[in-house]
Amino acid sequence: MHPMTRWLDDDEQRTWRNFVAATQLLYAALDRQLQRDSAMPHTYYVILVGLSEAPERRMRMSELATWAQSSQSRLSHAVARLEERGWVRRERCPEDGRGNFAVLTDEGFAALAAAAPGHVEEVRRSLFDVLDPEQIRALDDICATVRSRLER
Amino acid sequence: MHPMTRWLDDDEQRTWRNFVAATQLLYAALDRQLQRDSAMPHTYYVILVGLSEAPERRMRMSELATWAQSSQSRLSHAVARLEERGWVRRERCPEDGRGNFAVLTDEGFAALAAAAPGHVEEVRRSLFDVLDPEQIRALDDICATVRSRLER
DNA sequence: CCAATGTATATGAGAGTTCAAGTAAAATGC
Protein backbone atom coordinates (compact mmCIF):
# COMPACT_ATOMS: atom_id res chain seq x y z
CA MET A 1 0.00 0.00 0.00
CA HIS A 2 1.32 3.39 -0.93
CA PRO A 3 0.50 6.56 0.93
CA MET A 4 -0.63 8.46 -2.11
CA THR A 5 -1.09 7.79 -5.76
CA ARG A 6 1.05 9.49 -8.35
CA TRP A 7 -1.80 10.08 -10.79
CA LEU A 8 -1.12 10.67 -14.46
CA ASP A 9 -1.24 14.29 -15.56
CA ASP A 10 -3.10 15.24 -18.74
CA ASP A 11 -0.14 14.69 -21.02
CA GLU A 12 0.64 11.33 -19.51
CA GLN A 13 -3.00 10.34 -19.66
CA ARG A 14 -3.12 11.21 -23.37
CA THR A 15 0.10 9.32 -24.03
CA TRP A 16 -1.14 6.28 -22.16
CA ARG A 17 -4.45 6.18 -24.00
CA ASN A 18 -2.72 6.64 -27.33
CA PHE A 19 -0.44 3.79 -26.41
CA VAL A 20 -3.26 1.45 -25.45
CA ALA A 21 -5.28 2.38 -28.52
CA ALA A 22 -2.38 2.03 -30.92
CA THR A 23 -1.12 -1.28 -29.58
CA GLN A 24 -4.57 -2.82 -29.38
CA LEU A 25 -5.46 -1.71 -32.88
CA LEU A 26 -2.17 -3.06 -34.10
CA TYR A 27 -2.57 -6.48 -32.51
CA ALA A 28 -6.17 -6.64 -33.65
CA ALA A 29 -5.04 -5.98 -37.21
CA LEU A 30 -2.32 -8.61 -36.98
CA ASP A 31 -4.60 -11.23 -35.53
CA ARG A 32 -7.32 -10.53 -38.06
CA GLN A 33 -4.89 -10.89 -40.94
CA LEU A 34 -3.29 -14.06 -39.62
CA GLN A 35 -6.59 -15.64 -38.72
CA ARG A 36 -8.16 -14.75 -42.05
CA ASP A 37 -5.28 -15.74 -44.32
CA SER A 38 -3.55 -18.47 -42.33
CA ALA A 39 -6.00 -19.65 -39.68
CA MET A 40 -3.68 -19.05 -36.75
CA PRO A 41 -3.39 -16.54 -33.94
CA HIS A 42 -0.28 -14.44 -33.57
CA THR A 43 0.92 -16.50 -30.60
CA TYR A 44 1.06 -19.62 -32.76
CA TYR A 45 2.93 -17.74 -35.43
CA VAL A 46 5.52 -16.70 -32.87
CA ILE A 47 5.95 -20.29 -31.72
CA LEU A 48 6.50 -21.48 -35.28
CA VAL A 49 9.04 -18.71 -35.88
CA GLY A 50 10.92 -19.71 -32.74
CA LEU A 51 11.14 -23.32 -33.81
CA SER A 52 12.04 -22.47 -37.39
CA GLU A 53 15.07 -20.53 -36.18
CA ALA A 54 16.26 -23.11 -33.68
CA PRO A 55 18.96 -25.64 -34.54
CA GLU A 56 17.29 -28.60 -36.22
CA ARG A 57 14.01 -26.74 -35.80
CA ARG A 58 13.59 -28.11 -32.31
CA MET A 59 13.52 -26.63 -28.84
CA ARG A 60 12.82 -27.73 -25.32
CA MET A 61 9.36 -26.74 -24.17
CA SER A 62 10.58 -24.47 -21.41
CA GLU A 63 13.12 -22.81 -23.66
CA LEU A 64 10.44 -22.18 -26.26
CA ALA A 65 8.10 -20.82 -23.62
CA THR A 66 10.74 -18.32 -22.56
CA TRP A 67 11.49 -17.40 -26.14
CA ALA A 68 7.84 -16.82 -26.99
CA GLN A 69 7.19 -15.07 -23.68
CA SER A 70 4.51 -17.58 -22.94
CA SER A 71 3.61 -19.36 -19.76
CA GLN A 72 4.49 -23.04 -19.77
CA SER A 73 0.84 -23.90 -19.58
CA ARG A 74 -0.11 -21.74 -22.53
CA LEU A 75 2.70 -23.17 -24.58
CA SER A 76 1.75 -26.71 -23.67
CA HIS A 77 -1.84 -26.13 -24.80
CA ALA A 78 -0.71 -24.35 -27.93
CA VAL A 79 1.73 -27.08 -28.90
CA ALA A 80 -0.99 -29.65 -28.32
CA ARG A 81 -3.14 -27.87 -30.88
CA LEU A 82 -0.28 -27.39 -33.29
CA GLU A 83 0.40 -31.09 -32.95
CA GLU A 84 -3.19 -31.88 -33.94
CA ARG A 85 -2.63 -29.90 -37.11
CA GLY A 86 0.56 -31.80 -37.79
CA TRP A 87 2.69 -28.66 -37.64
CA VAL A 88 4.67 -29.61 -34.57
CA ARG A 89 5.49 -32.90 -32.95
CA ARG A 90 6.80 -33.70 -29.49
CA GLU A 91 9.80 -35.85 -28.74
CA ARG A 92 10.93 -37.06 -25.37
CA CYS A 93 14.27 -35.73 -24.31
CA PRO A 94 16.88 -38.52 -23.94
CA GLU A 95 19.07 -36.67 -21.41
CA ASP A 96 16.20 -35.66 -19.17
CA GLY A 97 13.22 -37.93 -18.87
CA ARG A 98 10.99 -35.09 -17.77
CA GLY A 99 11.80 -32.95 -20.75
CA ASN A 100 10.15 -32.66 -24.14
CA PHE A 101 11.27 -31.20 -27.40
CA ALA A 102 8.86 -29.43 -29.68
CA VAL A 103 9.89 -30.14 -33.24
CA LEU A 104 8.68 -28.21 -36.26
CA THR A 105 7.48 -30.59 -38.97
CA ASP A 106 7.85 -29.97 -42.68
CA GLU A 107 4.14 -29.19 -42.82
CA GLY A 108 4.62 -26.70 -40.01
CA PHE A 109 7.49 -25.08 -41.81
CA ALA A 110 5.41 -24.89 -44.97
CA ALA A 111 2.52 -23.33 -43.05
CA LEU A 112 4.87 -20.73 -41.62
CA ALA A 113 6.40 -20.02 -45.00
CA ALA A 114 2.92 -19.57 -46.43
CA ALA A 115 1.86 -17.26 -43.61
CA ALA A 116 4.97 -15.10 -43.41
CA PRO A 117 4.57 -12.82 -46.44
CA GLY A 118 1.06 -11.71 -45.51
CA HIS A 119 2.05 -11.21 -41.90
CA VAL A 120 5.13 -9.16 -42.72
CA GLU A 121 3.10 -7.10 -45.15
CA GLU A 122 0.61 -6.36 -42.39
CA VAL A 123 3.38 -5.39 -39.96
CA ARG A 124 4.68 -2.97 -42.56
CA ARG A 125 1.30 -1.52 -43.42
CA SER A 126 0.33 -1.06 -39.79
CA LEU A 127 3.61 0.09 -38.31
CA PHE A 128 6.71 0.71 -40.38
CA ASP A 129 5.01 2.38 -43.32
CA VAL A 130 3.35 5.00 -41.16
CA LEU A 131 6.48 6.01 -39.22
CA ASP A 132 9.52 7.91 -40.43
CA PRO A 133 13.06 6.57 -39.82
CA GLU A 134 13.57 8.78 -36.80
CA GLN A 135 10.38 7.52 -35.18
CA ILE A 136 11.36 3.95 -35.87
CA ARG A 137 14.71 4.46 -34.16
CA ALA A 138 12.96 6.08 -31.22
CA LEU A 139 10.47 3.23 -30.98
CA ASP A 140 13.23 0.64 -30.99
CA ASP A 141 15.00 2.48 -28.23
CA ILE A 142 11.85 2.84 -26.13
CA CYS A 143 10.85 -0.78 -26.52
CA ALA A 144 14.33 -2.05 -25.71
CA THR A 145 14.27 0.04 -22.54
CA VAL A 146 10.85 -1.14 -21.42
CA ARG A 147 11.68 -4.68 -22.32
CA SER A 148 14.89 -4.86 -20.35
CA ARG A 149 13.13 -3.30 -17.40
CA LEU A 150 10.27 -5.78 -17.42
CA GLU A 151 12.28 -8.85 -18.26
CA ARG A 152 13.52 -9.14 -14.75
CA MET B 1 -1.63 -11.29 -53.57
CA HIS B 2 1.53 -9.30 -53.90
CA PRO B 3 4.30 -10.10 -56.33
CA MET B 4 7.05 -10.00 -53.76
CA THR B 5 7.36 -9.58 -50.05
CA ARG B 6 9.07 -6.57 -48.58
CA TRP B 7 10.82 -8.50 -45.82
CA LEU B 8 12.05 -6.77 -42.71
CA ASP B 9 15.75 -5.99 -42.64
CA ASP B 10 17.80 -6.74 -39.52
CA ASP B 11 17.11 -3.40 -37.87
CA GLU B 12 13.41 -3.63 -38.53
CA GLN B 13 13.33 -7.19 -37.31
CA ARG B 14 15.00 -6.16 -34.07
CA THR B 15 12.64 -3.23 -33.64
CA TRP B 16 9.62 -5.39 -34.26
CA ARG B 17 10.70 -8.05 -31.79
CA ASN B 18 11.48 -5.43 -29.19
CA PHE B 19 8.06 -3.97 -29.77
CA VAL B 20 6.27 -7.29 -29.41
CA ALA B 21 8.28 -8.22 -26.34
CA ALA B 22 7.84 -4.86 -24.65
CA THR B 23 4.11 -4.57 -25.28
CA GLN B 24 3.40 -8.13 -24.25
CA LEU B 25 5.42 -7.85 -21.09
CA LEU B 26 3.68 -4.60 -20.31
CA TYR B 27 0.18 -5.96 -20.78
CA ALA B 28 1.09 -9.08 -18.86
CA ALA B 29 2.25 -6.92 -15.95
CA LEU B 30 -0.91 -4.82 -16.07
CA ASP B 31 -3.20 -7.80 -16.19
CA ARG B 32 -1.36 -9.57 -13.40
CA GLN B 33 -1.61 -6.53 -11.17
CA LEU B 34 -5.28 -5.88 -11.89
CA GLN B 35 -6.22 -9.51 -11.55
CA ARG B 36 -4.29 -9.95 -8.33
CA ASP B 37 -5.38 -6.74 -6.60
CA SER B 38 -8.80 -6.09 -8.10
CA ALA B 39 -9.96 -9.34 -9.71
CA MET B 40 -10.57 -7.85 -13.11
CA PRO B 41 -8.85 -7.93 -16.48
CA HIS B 42 -7.64 -4.75 -18.13
CA THR B 43 -10.52 -4.77 -20.61
CA TYR B 44 -13.04 -4.51 -17.78
CA TYR B 45 -11.07 -1.70 -16.22
CA VAL B 46 -11.23 0.20 -19.50
CA ILE B 47 -14.98 -0.28 -19.70
CA LEU B 48 -15.46 1.03 -16.18
CA VAL B 49 -13.27 4.05 -16.93
CA GLY B 50 -15.31 4.82 -20.03
CA LEU B 51 -18.55 4.73 -18.12
CA SER B 52 -17.17 6.71 -15.20
CA GLU B 53 -16.26 9.57 -17.52
CA ALA B 54 -19.51 9.58 -19.47
CA PRO B 55 -22.33 11.99 -18.61
CA GLU B 56 -24.41 10.41 -15.85
CA ARG B 57 -22.02 7.46 -16.00
CA ARG B 58 -23.98 5.89 -18.82
CA MET B 59 -23.28 5.11 -22.42
CA ARG B 60 -24.94 3.33 -25.29
CA MET B 61 -23.48 -0.13 -25.84
CA SER B 62 -22.18 0.64 -29.30
CA GLU B 63 -20.68 3.92 -28.21
CA LEU B 64 -18.95 2.18 -25.32
CA ALA B 65 -17.71 -0.56 -27.64
CA THR B 66 -16.14 2.04 -29.89
CA TRP B 67 -14.66 3.88 -26.94
CA ALA B 68 -13.14 0.74 -25.48
CA GLN B 69 -12.05 -0.52 -28.90
CA SER B 70 -14.00 -3.66 -28.31
CA SER B 71 -16.19 -5.66 -30.63
CA GLN B 72 -19.88 -5.43 -29.85
CA SER B 73 -19.91 -9.07 -28.95
CA ARG B 74 -17.01 -8.81 -26.56
CA LEU B 75 -18.55 -5.80 -24.90
CA SER B 76 -21.91 -7.50 -24.61
CA HIS B 77 -20.36 -10.51 -22.88
CA ALA B 78 -18.22 -8.31 -20.66
CA VAL B 79 -21.14 -6.15 -19.59
CA ALA B 80 -23.14 -9.26 -18.86
CA ARG B 81 -20.46 -10.35 -16.41
CA LEU B 82 -20.05 -6.89 -14.95
CA GLU B 83 -23.81 -6.92 -14.45
CA GLU B 84 -23.55 -10.16 -12.50
CA ARG B 85 -21.08 -8.47 -10.19
CA GLY B 86 -23.45 -5.55 -9.77
CA TRP B 87 -20.94 -3.09 -11.21
CA VAL B 88 -22.96 -2.18 -14.28
CA ARG B 89 -26.63 -2.35 -15.13
CA ARG B 90 -28.40 -2.20 -18.46
CA GLU B 91 -31.28 0.10 -19.30
CA ARG B 92 -33.39 0.06 -22.41
CA CYS B 93 -33.09 3.21 -24.48
CA PRO B 94 -36.37 5.14 -24.69
CA GLU B 95 -35.61 6.85 -28.03
CA ASP B 96 -34.48 3.69 -29.76
CA GLY B 97 -36.09 0.41 -28.84
CA ARG B 98 -33.09 -1.56 -30.09
CA GLY B 99 -30.64 0.35 -27.99
CA ASN B 100 -29.28 -0.29 -24.53
CA PHE B 101 -27.46 1.87 -22.09
CA ALA B 102 -24.76 0.48 -19.87
CA VAL B 103 -24.90 2.32 -16.56
CA LEU B 104 -22.13 2.31 -13.98
CA THR B 105 -23.54 1.51 -10.54
CA ASP B 106 -22.22 2.97 -7.30
CA GLU B 107 -20.64 -0.40 -6.55
CA GLY B 108 -18.99 -0.31 -9.96
CA PHE B 109 -17.68 3.17 -9.35
CA ALA B 110 -16.36 2.08 -5.98
CA ALA B 111 -14.65 -0.93 -7.54
CA LEU B 112 -13.01 1.33 -10.09
CA ALA B 113 -11.93 3.82 -7.45
CA ALA B 114 -10.41 0.98 -5.47
CA ALA B 115 -8.61 -0.43 -8.48
CA ALA B 116 -7.30 2.82 -9.94
CA PRO B 117 -4.36 3.62 -7.64
CA GLY B 118 -2.72 0.24 -8.02
CA HIS B 119 -3.27 0.25 -11.74
CA VAL B 120 -1.83 3.73 -12.23
CA GLU B 121 1.12 2.80 -10.06
CA GLU B 122 1.77 -0.21 -12.29
CA VAL B 123 1.54 1.92 -15.44
CA ARG B 124 4.11 4.24 -13.96
CA ARG B 125 6.43 1.50 -12.81
CA SER B 126 6.29 -0.34 -16.11
CA LEU B 127 6.29 2.55 -18.54
CA PHE B 128 6.65 6.17 -17.46
CA ASP B 129 9.26 5.62 -14.78
CA VAL B 130 11.63 3.87 -17.16
CA LEU B 131 11.46 6.47 -19.95
CA ASP B 132 12.87 9.98 -20.02
CA PRO B 133 10.67 12.96 -21.02
CA GLU B 134 11.99 12.96 -24.56
CA GLN B 135 11.13 9.29 -25.02
CA ILE B 136 7.67 9.85 -23.62
CA ARG B 137 7.03 12.63 -26.11
CA ALA B 138 8.30 10.44 -28.92
CA LEU B 139 6.11 7.56 -27.80
CA ASP B 140 3.04 9.75 -27.70
CA ASP B 141 3.75 10.97 -31.18
CA ILE B 142 4.35 7.48 -32.54
CA CYS B 143 1.22 6.06 -30.95
CA ALA B 144 -0.95 8.92 -32.15
CA THR B 145 0.34 8.34 -35.67
CA VAL B 146 -0.24 4.60 -35.62
CA ARG B 147 -3.61 5.08 -34.00
CA SER B 148 -4.94 7.55 -36.53
CA ARG B 149 -3.72 5.32 -39.33
CA LEU B 150 -5.42 2.21 -37.97
CA GLU B 151 -8.59 3.86 -36.80
CA ARG B 152 -9.97 3.99 -40.31
C1' DC C 1 20.18 -45.94 -1.12
C1' DC C 2 16.09 -43.70 -0.14
C1' DA C 3 13.14 -40.11 1.54
C1' DA C 4 12.43 -35.31 0.61
C1' DT C 5 12.53 -31.69 -2.40
C1' DG C 6 12.84 -29.57 -6.86
C1' DT C 7 12.11 -29.34 -11.92
C1' DA C 8 9.76 -30.09 -16.57
C1' DT C 9 5.69 -30.56 -18.37
C1' DA C 10 0.69 -31.82 -18.73
C1' DT C 11 -4.07 -31.44 -17.66
C1' DG C 12 -8.77 -29.76 -16.37
C1' DA C 13 -11.76 -26.29 -15.19
C1' DG C 14 -13.12 -21.66 -15.49
C1' DA C 15 -12.92 -17.14 -17.61
C1' DG C 16 -12.53 -14.23 -21.72
C1' DT C 17 -12.60 -13.68 -26.87
C1' DT C 18 -14.16 -14.52 -31.52
C1' DC C 19 -17.15 -15.79 -35.08
C1' DA C 20 -21.39 -16.80 -36.99
C1' DA C 21 -26.17 -16.57 -36.28
C1' DG C 22 -30.17 -14.86 -34.21
C1' DT C 23 -33.67 -11.26 -32.59
C1' DA C 24 -35.96 -7.13 -32.57
C1' DA C 25 -36.72 -2.52 -33.72
C1' DA C 26 -35.81 1.42 -36.94
C1' DA C 27 -35.21 3.32 -41.51
C1' DT C 28 -35.90 2.99 -46.50
C1' DG C 29 -38.20 2.46 -50.92
C1' DC C 30 -41.71 2.12 -53.82
Next chain:
DNA sequence: GCATTTTACTTGAACTCTCATATACATTGG
Protein backbone atom coordinates in the same frame (compact mmCIF):
# COMPACT_ATOMS: atom_id res chain seq x y z
C1' DG D 1 -48.26 1.18 -45.74
C1' DC D 2 -45.91 -2.81 -46.22
C1' DA D 3 -41.90 -5.47 -47.70
C1' DT D 4 -36.91 -4.88 -47.58
C1' DT D 5 -32.82 -3.58 -45.66
C1' DT D 6 -30.15 -1.79 -42.03
C1' DT D 7 -28.92 -1.07 -37.27
C1' DA D 8 -28.26 -2.37 -32.29
C1' DC D 9 -27.53 -5.70 -29.65
C1' DT D 10 -27.49 -10.66 -27.86
C1' DT D 11 -26.44 -15.46 -27.89
C1' DG D 12 -24.03 -20.02 -28.28
C1' DA D 13 -20.31 -22.59 -29.59
C1' DA D 14 -15.57 -23.09 -30.42
C1' DC D 15 -11.21 -21.58 -29.16
C1' DT D 16 -7.48 -19.55 -26.28
C1' DC D 17 -5.56 -18.31 -21.94
C1' DT D 18 -5.00 -18.60 -16.89
C1' DC D 19 -4.74 -20.74 -12.57
C1' DA D 20 -4.40 -24.52 -9.66
C1' DT D 21 -3.18 -29.03 -9.54
C1' DA D 22 -1.22 -33.41 -11.03
C1' DT D 23 2.52 -36.43 -12.81
C1' DA D 24 6.79 -38.13 -13.53
C1' DC D 25 11.46 -37.79 -13.49
C1' DA D 26 15.80 -35.67 -11.35
C1' DT D 27 18.50 -34.11 -7.60
C1' DT D 28 19.95 -33.62 -2.92
C1' DG D 29 20.95 -34.73 1.97
C1' DG D 30 21.64 -37.83 5.31
